[in-house]
Amino acid sequence: MxxxxxxxxxxxxxxxxxxxxxxxxxxxxxxxxxxxxxxxxxxxxxxxxxxxxxxxxxxxxxxxxxxxxxxxxxxxxxxxxxxxxxxxxxxxxxxxxxxxxxxxxxxxxxxxxxxxxxxxxxxxxxxxxxxxxxxxxENTAFRRQVCEQMKLQAGAELLKKISEGIYQDGEKADGLKKQAGTYRTEKAQEYYDRDVAEGLCRPVPSVEQSGEESEEISAEEIAEGFGGNVVPVWENPLLSYRLLRGKGLLKLVFAENESGLSRKSIGAGELLSDREHALGMGMTPSKWEGPMEKLLIQEFLIENFPCFQDGEQQKPLLYQAEYAIGGRRNDRDNLKLVLSKMQVLRAASNMIFLMTDPDKRAQADLLAAGISAGLLNPELAPVLAFAIRVAWAYGESVLDLQVLTRGGKIPMVKTAESWQLSIENIGRFTSAAGSERKSSRAGLEYRDYLRILLMGEGTDRLTGRIMDLTELNIRTHEGKESFRLDHCIxxxxxxxxxxxxxxxxxxxxxxxxxx
Known part of the structure; x- marks a missing residue:
């Protein structure tokens, strides 16, 4: 148990x-x-x-x-x-x-x-x-996005082609201006002697004169010694040229419709560049890592902002691509500054042609001989010949601008076929423009010359002016009147x-x- x-x-x-x-x-x-x-x-x-x-x-x-x-x-x-x-x-x-x-x-x-x-x-x-x-x-984020957008929009192959073309045109433009800068008035006798040596004109005869017409030698005899006809002083084209140039470039280029140019302007304080910018904190903006930054920014401007050729638009400024170059506060001044830069380039190219083309050199020498004969001072012929070339190159450059602003093409370097202004119309190139002005089949358009001028602008300044325009244009949208680009995150x-x-x-x- x-x-x-x-x-x-x-x-x-x-x-x-x-x-x-x-x-x-x-x-x-x-x-x-x-x-x-x-x-x-x-x-x-x-x-x-x-x-x-x-x-x-x-x-x-x-x-x-x-x-x-x-x-x-x-x-x-x-x-x-x-x-x-x-x-x-x-x-x-x-x-x-x-x-x-x-x-x-x-x-x-x-x-x-x-x-x-x-x-x-x-x-x-x-x-x-x-x-x-x-x-x-320095607008790093904006620049990066602009470059990314243009790379997507244009594509690598097109950008490469544009880059090569602009680079070549820019180098050629710089070379032309440097070469034209070597032609100086003090070398006029040297140029004249060269023409004499090549048989383009006769040498200047030695004439003793005291300021009054000599009884032994008449003006006709002096002119005959030059191999040309007498040109009376009052028909001296250089005098008319000086009077025309005094009118101003806009009046010469837009002789028929200068009043139609935009007079839009922007007041003080309306631009992004007029004020201190807001600043971010604690983060570093990402930079554009690819090549061709300046080219991409430049093409962004050309593709997205109107220029003179685009006509009337609902924008605070109409000539916006010109603003990126000129930086002035009104359309008229920006257009004038851009055309002045184009004129300098075109005059340089035209001067080189006049100094190298035998036919044009002979015409300038002959006209100078006639004018100096009319003045009873044949020793002036070399200086007058050089002055005629300068005036001729300027008149031709005005015709070039007239062609470009009307949508035509002008080659960077002229040939006898693309030359427009005849020597007898140097002093009246505005009135003769209608009959002598002509566009070339091959050449550069107005926007192409804008691209060349944009190459001379610094990337920082160009970006800043594009941002000015961007902010101005966005403010035209309803409800965006207070838009500020420096508040964009x-x-x-x-x-x-x-x-x-x-x-x-x-x-x-x-x-x-x-x-």
Missing amino acids: RKLLTDNRRERMSRGSITLFVSMLLLVLLGLIFAGLKSMRQAAARAATASALEQGLYSVFAQYDRELFEDYGLLFLDGGYGTSGLRLDEVLRETETYAEYILDPTKNNLTGGGNLLSIRLNRENCSVTGYVLATDQ DAVNIEIGTSVGTNTYTAERSYGYDM
Whole structure:
């Protein structure tokens, strides 16, 4: 009996120890499970915090300025939100609003919703820790986006072709101006002697005179000694040339319709370059890493902004490509400055042709002989011959500008076939323009000459003037009257903090149009 009781007690104890072991094992397993669940919950909270911030940033940057993108293909967030101030608080508010959809899965969810672990995160804080504006560090972000846009728009092969063409034209233009600069008045006798040596004209006769006409030698006899006819002083084309040139370049180029030129202007304080720019903080703007930065910026200007040839448009300035070169505050002055630079280039090229073409040299020498004979001072012939070439080159350059502004073509270097102005019309090249003006089949157009002039502009200055024009043009859109390009955001860095119970989580993310 006693043995039986002992066996029963042992059996019960054995069963109890198993129960205790299983209970302890379950307790450990449950602890591991709950610890894993808590770890998963914390990981999910961290991921949700980061995802919420990323969704907020993506949603905010999806609100890029539509007018800026549609007009110029540039992606910037208008940090002013229609006002004249930089509204970083609005950027934060928008980020927080879109982040809430992940932080609180039940937000605006009619079914009650929920995430995998039913986490509802409380937003504790949200702050901007860095941002990049379009104008930061010498307009780095703007320049990068311009280059990216033009590379996409034009394509590598076309850009390479344009680059090679502009480079060659620019080098040729520089060479022409340098060569023309070597022709000087003090070398007039040397040039005349050269023509005599080549048989293009007769040598200047030695004539003794005291300022009054000699009875022994008449003007006709002096002219005959030169091999030309007498040109009376009052028909001296150089006098008429001086009077015409005094009218100003615009009156000469647009003799028929100068009154039709734009008189639009912009006042003080209307340009981006007129004021101090807002500055970003805490972030470095991404630079353009590819080649041909200046070419891309230059082509962006030519493709997106009107010039003189584009006619009337609803823009604050009509001659905007000319503004990028001239930098003046009104269309008329910008056009005048650009045409003056084109005229210098064309006159240089024309002068070289007149100094090298035998037929034109002979005509200039003959006319100079006649004028000097009429003045009873044949020793003036060399100087007059050089002066005639200068006046002739200038008159031809005015005709060149008339052709270019009317949509024609003018070659960089003239030939006898492409030459326009006859020597007898030097002093009346405006009235004779209608009959002598002609466009060449092969040559450069007005925009091509603009490209050559743009090569002489620094990249920083050119970019700044493009930004002036961009801001002015965007302000013409309804609701964009206060638009400021230095409030346009390219990238931003935001930090957010959340909590669940006693646990807190933070996340920091950067987002921008260069990422």
